[in-house]
Amino acid sequence: MKRIIILLLSSVFSTGYLFGQEFPFQNPELSSEERARDLIPRLTLEEKAALMCDQSDAISRLGIKKFNWWSEALHGYANNDSVTVFPEPIGMAASFDDELLYQIYDAVSDEARAKYNHWLAMGNENKRFLSLSVWTPNVNIFRDPRWGRGQETYGEDPYLMSRMGVSVVKGLQGPDDAKYRKLLACVKHYAVHSGPEWSRHELNLNNVDPRELYETYLPAFKSLVQEADVRQVMCAYQRLDDEPCCGNTRLLQRILRDEWGFEYMVVSDCGAITDFFTSHKVSSDAVHAAAKGVLAGTDVECVWENYPYKTLPEAVSRDLILEETIDKSLMRVLIGRFDLGDFDDDAIVPWAQIPKSVLNNEKHQKLALDMARETMTLLQNNDNILPLSKSSKKIAVIGPNAADEKMLWGNYNGTPINTISIFGV
Numbered sequence: 001m002k003r004i005i006i007l008l009l010s011s012v013f014s015t016g017y018l019f020g021q022e023f024p025f026q027n028p029e030l031s032s033e034e035r036a037r038d039l040i041p042r043l044t045l046e047e048k049a050a051l052m053c054d055q056s057d058a059i060s061r062l063g064i065k066k067f068n069w070w071s072e073a074l075h076g077y078a079n080n081d082s083v084t085v086f087p088e089p090i091g092m093a094a095s096f097d098d099e100l101l102y103q104i105y106d107a108v109s110d111e112a113r114a115k116y117n118h119w120l121a122m123g124n125e126n127k128r129f130l131s132l133s134v135w136t137p138n139v140n141i142f143r144d145p146r147w148g149r150g151q152e153t154y155g156e157d158p159y160l161m162s163r164m165g166v167s168v169v170k171g172l173q174g175p176d177d178a179k180y181r182k183l184l185a186c187v188k189h190y191a192v193h194s195g196p197e198w199s200r201h202e203l204n205l206n207n208v209d210p211r212e213l214y215e216t217y218l219p220a221f222k223s224l225v226q227e228a229d230v231r232q233v234m235c236a237y238q239r240l241d242d243e244p245c246c247g248n249t250r251l252l253q254r255i256l257r258d259e260w261g262f263e264y265m266v267v268s269d270c271g272a273i274t275d276f277f278t279s280h281k282v283s284s285d286a287v288h289a290a291a292k293g294v295l296a297g298t299d300v301e302c303v304w305e306n307y308p309y310k311t312l313p314e315a316v317s318r319d320l321i322l323e324e325t326i327d328k329s330l331m332r333v334l335i336g337r338f339d340l341g342d343f344d345d346d347a348i349v350p351w352a353q354i355p356k357s358v359l360n361n362e363k364h365q366k367l368a369l370d371m372a373r374e375t376m377t378l379l380q381n382n383d384n385i386l387p388l389s390k391s392s393k394k395i396a397v398i399g400p401n402a403a404d405e406k407m408l409w410g411n412y413n414g415t416p417i418n419t420i421s422i423f424g425v
Contacts, residue, residue: 023039023042023062024038025042026063028341028343028344028348032335033331033335036334036338037331039062043059043330045312045313045323045326046310046313048312048323048326048327048330051333051334052329052333053300053309053310054070054128054300055128065342066126067126067337068127068129068131069133069300070131070133070270071128071131071134072136073112074088074089074136074137074413075087075089075108075412076108077112077134078412078414079414080414081414082359082360082415082417083111083359083360083414083415084107084111084365084367084368084416085410085416086367086371087410088410089138089151089152089154090142090154090155091372092104092164093153093155093160093161093164094374094375094376095374096160097371097374098167099167100367100371101164101167101168101171101371102170102171103367104171104368107358107363108171109172109182110354111364113132113183113351113354114355114357114358115130115356115359117356132340133183133232133336133340134172134183134186136172136185136186136188137164137165137185137224138153138189139153139154139165139220141158141220142156142194143156144195147197149195149411150194151410151411152411152412158216161219161220162219162220162224162227165220165223165228166223166227166228169185169187169224169228170228173228173230174351176229180340180349180350181231183340184232184265185228185230186231186234186267187220187224188233188234189236189245189269190235190245190251191236191240191251192208192213192217193237193238199238200236201238201271201275202275202279203237203239204238204280205240206242208240218255221233221256225256225261231264231336231339232264232265232266233256233262233266233267234269235251235252235268235272235298236269237272244272244276244280244282245272246273246293247276247282247283247292247293247295249297252296252298253296253297256297265299265332265336266298266299266300267302268293268300268301268302268303270302270303270304271303271304272301272302273293273301273303273308273309274289274303274306276292277289286306286311287308287311287314287315287320288315288320290311290315291312291315293308294309294312294321294325297329299332299333312326360416402423403421403422405419408421
């Protein structure tokens, strides 16, 4: 009898049914895949659809918290105050210093975790732009200086873009051998997107030369998938050979998953699924668009309101998609959350212990200064005018941007504690 009791207790402990763990998916000793596999059958179809939206509702009956997939970390933890704001990526690319870039994004991920930890400690919920999934880096090729978002990228060279992008992802996600990811990075915008912005919701790129596709536009994405183990890929707005990128089986299945071996999440750019039936006109309505997106391999939908993915139960009832196909996408989504420690007690997640004191600390300030210095490129120095003589009486600073703080912060930025302009103030 004693042996039977011991065996029963051992089973209870190993499956995690003590200490408030009612189901196997709540057991942190199991793998993320095992936990996701246990959770999915416990969900209704409506709950599954909701979990595939970037603003995911809480499921209180199973103890699942609200979660948001959209935060930004382009050159610091964006849309938050009192963070370290580093130079824009196009400037950091000029450093050719991928090791320093890794240190910077290791610091960015520390600050993101610190902000998140403090926010939750104050009794708040996970929210958009204050979460553990960051939609960074942008590795689109910067081919035209008129493209305003080119500043978000690491330039025009596919090799440099790849090397810098790998460092960004590794810095954001944390050590490969860690049990939990520090953050989940996202490489964007897949693929062949280098502007213009105004037409991206309706643009159709036909007959892209295969050599140009594989030698210019895709190498950075491939490197980040295979070398950096990036956990998210964001599909772009436009069409490629008549198919929207977020509904493009060639891009999302044959190339990304079959050729490159990507196993994780694909997320839509915000509103890209809605574009299927509004601007691209490849779907008749939200239900068809949602089915098309999931069938092609887009696992999470971002939109400002009225999620087409919440119509997935109707798509199943109309035989446009099988529930098993939805489960396959949801598996990737849930694995991402388990890998972050989102379902686990903070006490066992090391990244949840990062304190608020890391925000804009001296180390991070020095990293920003070091990189700012490395971004500077001297093209000419006629008559050895530099360095300027300390005896110079007057220096003219011309143009409104010299002291425009918001302009100096760049885009997709956080708000720094202090801004130093060319005037030194």
